[in-house]
Amino acid sequence: MRTLSSQGEDWVGSSITSRQDQEASMPSTHGIHSTTFDNGLQVLVEPNSSVASASMTWLIPAGTSTDRMQGSEHGCSVLLSEMLLRGAGGLSSRQLSDAFDRLGLQRSCEPSVHHVRIGMTGLGTRLIDGLPLAVSMARDPLLDPSTIEPARSLCLQSIRSLADEPQQQVLHELARIQRPSPLNRSGLGTIDGLNSLSIDDLRASHQRNFGPRGSIIVIAGAVDPDRIVQRLSELLDDWDCPDPDVVPETPALGGTSHLQQESAQLHIGLGLRGLKQSDPRSVAHRVAIRMLGSGASSRLFTEVRERRGLCYSVWASSSNGRDRGDVTIYAGSTPERAQETLDCLQDQLAGVRDGFSSDEYSRAIVGIKSRIVMQGESSSARAASLAGDVFRTGKGRSLQEITSEYDRLDLEQVNTLAADDLGDQWLQERILVTAGSRELDVTGDAQVTRS
Amino acid sequence: MRTLSSQGEDWVGSSITSRQDQEASMPSTHGIHSTTFDNGLQVLVEPNSSVASASMTWLIPAGTSTDRMQGSEHGCSVLLSEMLLRGAGGLSSRQLSDAFDRLGLQRSCEPSVHHVRIGMTGLGTRLIDGLPLAVSMARDPLLDPSTIEPARSLCLQSIRSLADEPQQQVLHELARIQRPSPLNRSGLGTIDGLNSLSIDDLRASHQRNFGPRGSIIVIAGAVDPDRIVQRLSELLDDWDCPDPDVVPETPALGGTSHLQQESAQLHIGLGLRGLKQSDPRSVAHRVAIRMLGSGASSRLFTEVRERRGLCYSVWASSSNGRDRGDVTIYAGSTPERAQETLDCLQDQLAGVRDGFSSDEYSRAIVGIKSRIVMQGESSSARAASLAGDVFRTGKGRSLQEITSEYDRLDLEQVNTLAADDLGDQWLQERILVTAGSRELDVTGDAQVTRS
Numbered sequence: 001m002r003t004l005s006s007q008g009e010d011w012v013g014s015s016i017t018s019r020q021d022q023e024a025s026m027p028s029t030h031g032i033h034s035t036t037f038d039n040g041l042q043v044l045v046e047p048n049s050s051v052a053s054a055s056m057t058w059l060i061p062a063g064t065s066t067d068r069m070q071g072s073e074h075g076c077s078v079l080l081s082e083m084l085l086r087g088a089g090g091l092s093s094r095q096l097s098d099a100f101d102r103l104g105l106q107r108s109c110e111p112s113v114h115h116v117r118i119g120m121t122g123l124g125t126r127l128i129d130g131l132p133l134a135v136s137m138a139r140d141p142l143l144d145p146s147t148i149e150p151a152r153s154l155c156l157q158s159i160r161s162l163a164d165e166p167q168q169q170v171l172h173e174l175a176r177i178q179r180p181s182p183l184n185r186s187g188l189g190t191i192d193g194l195n196s197l198s199i200d201d202l203r204a205s206h207q208r209n210f211g212p213r214g215s216i217i218v219i220a221g222a223v224d225p226d227r228i229v230q231r232l233s234e235l236l237d238d239w240d241c242p243d244p245d246v247v248p249e250t251p252a253l254g255g256t257s258h259l260q261q262e263s264a265q266l267h268i269g270l271g272l273r274g275l276k277q278s279d280p281r282s283v284a285h286r287v288a289i290r291m292l293g294s295g296a297s298s299r300l301f302t303e304v305r306e307r308r309g310l311c312y313s314v315w316a317s318s319s320n321g322r323d324r325g326d327v328t329i330y331a332g333s334t335p336e337r338a339q340e341t342l343d344c345l346q347d348q349l350a351g352v353r354d355g356f357s358s359d360e361y362s363r364a365i366v367g368i369k370s371r372i373v374m375q376g377e378s379s380s381a382r383a384a385s386l387a388g389d390v391f392r393t394g395k396g397r398s399l400q401e402i403t404s405e406y407d408r409l410d411l412e413q414v415n416t417l418a419a420d421d422l423g424d425q426w427l428q429e430r431i432l433v434t435a436g437s438r439e440l441d442v443t444g445d446a447q448v449t450r451s
Numbered sequence: 452m453r454t455l456s457s458q459g460e461d462w463v464g465s466s467i468t469s470r471q472d473q474e475a476s477m478p479s480t481h482g483i484h485s486t487t488f489d490n491g492l493q494v495l496v497e498p499n500s501s502v503a504s505a506s507m508t509w510l511i512p513a514g515t516s517t518d519r520m521q522g523s524e525h526g527c528s529v530l531l532s533e534m535l536l537r538g539a540g541g542l543s544s545r546q547l548s549d550a551f552d553r554l555g556l557q558r559s560c561e562p563s564v565h566h567v568r569i570g571m572t573g574l575g576t577r578l579i580d581g582l583p584l585a586v587s588m589a590r591d592p593l594l595d596p597s598t599i600e601p602a603r604s605l606c607l608q609s610i611r612s613l614a615d616e617p618q619q620q621v622l623h624e625l626a627r628i629q630r631p632s633p634l635n636r637s638g639l640g641t642i643d644g645l646n647s648l649s650i651d652d653l654r655a656s657h658q659r660n661f662g663p664r665g666s667i668i669v670i671a672g673a674v675d676p677d678r679i680v681q682r683l684s685e686l687l688d689d690w691d692c693p694d695p696d697v698v699p700e701t702p703a704l705g706g707t708s709h710l711q712q713e714s715a716q717l718h719i720g721l722g723l724r725g726l727k728q729s730d731p732r733s734v735a736h737r738v739a740i741r742m743l744g745s746g747a748s749s750r751l752f753t754e755v756r757e758r759r760g761l762c763y764s765v766w767a768s769s770s771n772g773r774d775r776g777d778v779t780i781y782a783g784s785t786p787e788r789a790q791e792t793l794d795c796l797q798d799q800l801a802g803v804r805d806g807f808s809s810d811e812y813s814r815a816i817v818g819i820k821s822r823i824v825m826q827g828e829s830s831s832a833r834a835a836s837l838a839g840d841v842f843r844t845g846k847g848r849s850l851q852e853i854t855s856e857y858d859r860l861d862l863e864q865v866n867t868l869a870a871d872d873l874g875d876q877w878l879q880e881r882i883l884v885t886a887g888s889r890e891l892d893v894t895g896d897a898q899v900t901r902s
Contacts, residue, residue, distance in 0.1 A: 052824045053821075094757075098814060101747070105821075150759055150760025151760065152760075161763060163714070264613075265612050295552065296558070297549050306537065312605050312609050366553060370555035
């Protein structure tokens with residue numbers, strides 16, 4: 001076991017305040033303790049003496065993009081995530097569940113594109129006793145053949161139930177055509193993929209993809225970092241390390257897509273290019289997208305919802321990933337007013353290149369800084385945020401470091417980015433997905449209708 | 452202004468720990484400061500020096516049950532809630548929104564059966580400056596005629612979009628037939644009700660129902676109680692007090708209801724009698740319903756989801772209101788397995804009277820206590836919880852008091868309640884709502900099909 005870096009020593013007991021907003025005091029975190037085991041496993045612990053709770057996020061590089069199946073079929077990662085909770089380390093499904101509950105720990109296991117994520121949240125005093133349970137799920141799941149059919153049945157139902165959630169359908173379809181394969185896979189799997197899997201396939205996949213290299217464990221909250229690292233070392237130091245699967249990428253489909261269905265609303269999803277987190281301009285980009293469409297005084301909310309009453313729900317969000325970034329815009333409107341909604345969204349997008357006012361900018365920054373402080377008060381939000389940081393950039397950011405990124409930014413940088421990068425070419429590459437009873441006029445786009 | 456009670460003095464600076472679980476330390480709250488103004492307005496402040504955030508929940512007794520419209524039509528409370536954010540205290544919609552954002556405060560305004568709820572969350576240092584804005588929304592909304600059409604349009608869309616969310620539809624229909632009118636009204640309004648409202652109707656309704664008597668303001672988090680009460684007194688001491696509207700009750704419809712629709716899943720909702728919060732048995736009742744259907748080792752989750760794989764989502768929840776309590780059970784299944792799901796739900800319900808094991812009980816109590824601690828770490832959860840307490844029982848409970856209620860409980864009390872009150876009669880009165888492509892066999896129930 002080798003300790004890479006620890007900011008802990010200098011910070012203990014000091015109360016951290018942000019540079020420009022002294023009154024917004026941060027909770028008493030004592031720095032981030034970062035450790036990498038010899039087998040490649042990364043462990044971060046951020047203790048916080050202001051809370052009694054603690055939370056773990058464990059990212060295992062076995063997400064849907066690692067599924068090696070025929071063509072675009074997948075489901076291994078999805079079904080495995082469902083199976084990990086059904087018994088591990090010699091405990092049956094019921095026994096494992098009861099063991100977590102006796103400790104008062106909420107747990108979860110869910111797939112994403114890159115990872116299977118094991119989560120655990122509860123009192124800090126109890127979390128350490130939950131570690132052997134979480135580790136057994138990752139290292140030694142039961143994968144009992146008698147539990148595969150109920151698990152498969154649930155996964156299939158989850159796909160079917162998507163038909164009752166047109167907003168989710170639009171967002172899934174948007175991801176499917178916006179991203180290169182296999183990064184465009186849903187967290188649901190495919191029907192044929194799920195149906196083809198045997199317990200042996202799951203065991204092989206588990207053996208191939210669940211390992212310490214690329215695994216990131218983050219624990220935030222009322223914990224003692226030394227005890228946590230010691231316990232994890234006992235449990236995981238001898239974990240061996242297969243090479244994670246790499247599935248070759250194929251280019252994104254792009255274009256536009258319409259899902260014909262008799263839904264009451266017409267759901268609109270737009271996808272645009274974003275920036276990856278390690279891009280130095282990603283902070284400016286995130287602020288620009290926030291001013292465009294996050295929160296009640298953003299342009300989309302004000303113009304599309306409040307002033308015109310076109311749709312109950314409208315938002316823009318920005319994901320800044322490891323290898324790519326994506327901007328997603330959603331609006332749900334009536335069929336009659338959907339064309340006006342789309343036109344209005346596109347007008348607002350076209351206005352981004354002209355930049356933002358200093359009023360818009362200062363409101364956005366105040367809002368972002370408030371949210372950073374509030375994130376610091378939630379152990380589970382901190383654990384998830386740190387784990388994402390480590391995956392995307394190799395390093396976890398303290399709340400102070402996140403705040404500093406915004407302190408170093410100014411409106412000019414944002415407006416320069418908008419003028420340079422969020423103009424014609426950005427707009428031309430935009431992806432459109434609609435779901436509902438009619439198609440919209442998107443003259444100039446190559447359009448495909450799917451049912 | 453008259454101070455009724457303050458637990459503050461004795462508690463300042465003391466760290467509160469729960470009686471039976473010393474390691475689960477509570478945050479440094481300094482007691483609840485409770486004040487009632489001469490005009491009837493109740494104010495509670497729970498300062499918490501462990502956090503930097505603060506949150507306000509303001510309940511105004513102008514909920515959907517106060518709408519005085521023809522028959523079952525309603526919408527005044529819903530449309531007013533949408534309008535309060537569109538300008539107040541001389542500020543236009545845009546100016547009001549910008550003013551909140553400059554303070555980094557998230558705000559909301561939403562109707563429930565009994566109240567219009569104004570919420571505000573952000574940094575504790577900023578919350579006090581947001582109070583004049585929140586007060587202007589309640590006392591002096593613009594109600595500008597030019598904003599009514601976009602607001603009405605959004606409310607109507609919200610009703611229409613329900614057709615795309617069958618799970619929500621089932622829960623709305625369940626409430627509609629389970630509760631006496633007008634307590635069975637949705638938070639959406641009705642189409643005819645919304646369409647009939649003029650700006651003068653809204654003004655009259657605002658004048659009639661928005662007042663200090665029955666209003667409850669709770670602020671939790673990083674705030675100074677004296678400053679908060681002083682500021683609220685300046686802003687609200689001279690608020691006058693109309694008598695809140697009382698709409699006469701008519702009995703609940705009861706029975707069963709099927710919503711025929713081409714959804715992919717079959718959605719099942721069951722409603723059963725619960726207990727109001729002031730009932731001394733309500734704590735035992737809540738624990739029983741938790742063991743039945745909340746969390747991953749509850750009976751419903753284990754039996755219906757994990758073991759049989761019948762449905763992805765299944766849960767039971769218990770609402771303990773001021774005048775009545777309700778138990779709600781939901782499951783979403785495939786049409787083919789829906790009958791088996793319903794039968795399985797009813798089997799589990801029938802088993803409740805036989806009581807629970809000590810293992811089930813201790814797991815439930817540990818889980819509940821963990822959640823109490825975590826609730827204490829969220830300013831917005833605390834504010835909402837305290838406001839609900841005051842409405843339902845006249846008094847806000849500290850985290851310590853909530854924990855004590857469970858310390859005083861034992862399994863025998865729960866099992867006695869189950870044997871006495873959760874048997875044949877309880878089951879016979881159960882309400883059933885289904886939504887989907889087929890009806891289920893509910894022999895013995897008086898059934899009505901609605902489309």
